[in-house]
Amino acid sequence: MKAFQPADIRNIVVVGHGGSGKTTLCESMLFSVGAVARQGRVADGTSTLAHTAEETKRKATVYLSLAQFEANKKKVNLLDAPGYADFIGETLCGLRAGDCALLVVNGQNGVEPDTERMAEILDDEEKPRIVAINMMDKEQAEFDSVMVELNELLNNRAVPLFYPIGAGPDFKGVVNVLEGKGYEFADKELKEIPVPADAAAAAEEAQGKLVELAAESDDTLLEKYLETLELSPEEIVQGLRTGIVKGTLYPVVPVSAEHGLGTVALLSLITDFAPSPLDVPGPKNTDGDRVEISATGHPLAMVFKVTSELMAQKFSFIRSFSGLIEGSADLYNSNESTSERLGQLYNFLGKERSDLEKLVCGDIAAAAKLKSTDLGDTLCMKADGIVLAPIAMPPTNHDIAYTAKNKNDDEKVGTAFAKMREEDPSFHLEVHPDLHQTVLHCMGDQHLDVILERLKRKFNLEVDTAKPKVPFRETIRSSSDVAYRHKKQTGGAGQFADVSMKFEPAARGTGFEFSNEITGGVIPSRFIPAVEKGLHEAMTGGVLAGYPVVDVRARLYFGGYHDVDSSEMAFKIASIQCFKKGMTEASPILLEPVMLVEVRVPDEYMGDVMGDISSRRGKISGMDADGRFQVIRTKVPLAELNRYATSLRS
Incomplete structure (x- = not known):
């Protein structure tokens, strides 16, 4: 592929x-520009992008994939992200590299739960977006209804x-709202035709709204x-261009990815x-400030x-944000405070690679076998010492003991999981010794x-x-005053220790308090x-079930x-037995861990979700309206x- 400028x-x-x-639409774009000889399909295992064993088995995208190709004299770096919530970590990584999102909506189902979730994420990331309403060739597809949603x-x-x-x-063409012209799909081209009467009025109305939104994007235009x-x-x-970059305008196009229509x-x-990489703000550093970028x-x-x-x-x-990076360049990993040599750079089309001589500002490339650089690390000049904000992973919601x-x-399993986390930081391990x-x-x-x-x-x-065990704890509800004498004298060196202690409840969360009042x-x-x-x-x-004891105050007074x-060992033994006796006499109880949970649910599912919460012994502490949702x-x-998150999704 030839060299391209950032613009x-x-x-x-x-x-x-x-x-x-989404992936079918990406495959359709690749085929339409001749980047591939035939349009791959996820369903039959021929996808250029969803090519791994896990994806072929599931007939769905699991990993973020890159396709780099030329279209209309521009270099397009297409990052195909998974749609299922379990693989949100891959999507968030893709959003860090992308300058604009292509939000794909099912023309039959309209706006779905993860469409809404993704729109919120794009808002948080301040990401411009284009919308494609897909499957317009299906019997139940309804463009106008989806536009309302x-x-x-x-x-x-x-x-x-x-x-x-x-x-x-009967989906056979489109009206270019900007031009007011009709086009019929003809293989990989658009053939101009008269605008049909049944589409003319709607297209004219859309043109009026387009002009209004375009005007609102710029004060001079609005005036x-x-x-x-x-x-x-x-x-x-x-x-239009300004509105897309600012996120005040979202252009929509109808397509049928399966048949390459649109x-x-x-x-x-x-x-x-x-937008090009030069049209959008620079990335944020760890202080939350935007970094200036320059080609x-x-x-x-x-x-x-x-x-x-x-x-x-x-x-x-690697996503370049500024400057020029030559192949085999030495850069500074500011996260690890070490130098890193990149070696040969590559473009990728699915799993196929081609050499890339240099990485210009705003472009994407891959490098093999980096020694010290992990996912999320920043590469820059040592004198600059810039550390970009990390790619934050959402809290996990599914746990399993293994x-x-x-x-x-x-030991091998632990090492293997550590290597897998280098590629997927959205999962982690936790050891519970108790x-x-x-x-x-x-x-x-x-996932x-x-x-x-x-x-x-x-x-x-x-x-x-x-299933993970529940980390219960034990504590006491009342006070006790007990003594214990440890005495062992059977000839030779004996053991003797006598302790008197008072035990009482401590404030929740204080753990253990000991006072010496001798x-x-x-x-x-x-x-x-x-x-x-x-x-x-x-x-x-x-003393109840062998769980760790918390929030107890012990006072040694006699x-x-x-x-x-007498010896240290004798007093230790006496102390242990005194504690057991004291706890038994102080109304011991089990403490069950209770989680604070927020559930954001559409109004129509409120009854079902609240009923489910009650069945789980939940106590509702409040509700707030959030648009068409309740929190x-x-x-x-x-x-x-x-498995609560899985239950909610079902």
Whole structure:
């Protein structure tokens, strides 16, 4: 591929609800420009982008994939992101590299839960977006109805740049709203035709809204529009581009990705109107400040993806934000405070690579076998020392305990998971010594399945899984005053220790408090640490069920010793037994962990969700309206939350 200047690069991340046809749309674009000889299909395992074993098995996108190709004299870096919520980590990595999002919506189902979630994420990321309404060739597809839903979601700022001619199986062309011309789909081209009467009125209405939104994007344009009620074609184009970058206008195009209908129109929208890397603000650093970017400035880049799925090598995908990076360049990893040599740079089309001589500002490339650089690390000049904001992963919502199927593989499994986390930081491990379990925290059932399949495929390791144990705790509700004498004298050196202690509840969350109130030397000071050590040891297992004890205050106020037979060990033993006796007499209870939970739910599902919360012993503490959603605040026992996220999605 020839070299491109930053102004001629388009970094597009493709997002949407699972099953909306994102990958199929990407495949259609690749085929329409001749980047591939035939259009790949996820369903039959021939996809250029969803090519891994896990994706082929599921017939769905699991990993972020990159396709770099030329269209309309522009370089398009297409980042195909998974739609299912379990793989949100991959999507967030793609958003860091993309300058504009292509939000794909199912023309039959309209706005779906993860469409809404993705719109919120794009708002948080301040990401410009283009919308494609897919599956317009399907019987139940309804463009106008979906537009109503989109405008409810996008604050009435979605507007068709292309309006469909025909619907369902009769979907045969589009009206270019900007030009007011009709086009019929003809292989990989658009053939101009008269605008049909049944599409003319809607297209004219869309044109009026387009002009209004274009005017609102710029104060000068708005002033002229308010005075004359019109803009020139050049001014409309200017306003359209500005509105897309500012996020005040979301152009929409109807497509049928499966049959390649509307793909040419969509690509023209991307290459003509989507922002270049120079049109959008620079990335934020760890202080939250925007970093200035320049095509001629110092190099600045971030690794947004790491994978070992390509050609049995580890590749790091790099988004350049500033400057020029030559192949084999030495850069500074400011996260690790070390230098890194990049080596040969590559373009990628799915799993196929081609050499890239240099990485210009705003472009994307891959480098093999980086030694010190991980996903999310910043590469720059050492003198600059810039550290870009990390790619934040959302909280996990699915937990599973595991043990190696072969007990001799425990260490190997831990090492394998650590290597997998280099590519997927959206899961993590936690060791619970008191429960004798190691727990894997991830994003859902599908995410867990993929993790375990990769463990088997790449490392030939398997694990047994179990529901995580609930970390109950024990404490006391009342006070007790007890004494214990440890005496062992059977000839020779004996053991003697006598302790008297008061036990009482401490404030929740304070843990353990110990006070030494001994006077008169009835217990020598050298034995006091042994008493406290015994108490700490005793608290690791309570008298009810052996769970750790919390929030107890112990006061050592009296005791006795023997000049010869007393020892630290004797006082430790006496302390342990005194604690057990004291806790038994102080009304011991179990403490069950309770989680604060917020559930954001559409109004129509309120009853079902609240009923489910009640069935889980949850107590609702409040509700707030959030548009067409309700946010339920509740407290639910941890034991009742296993697989809760999966249950909600169903």
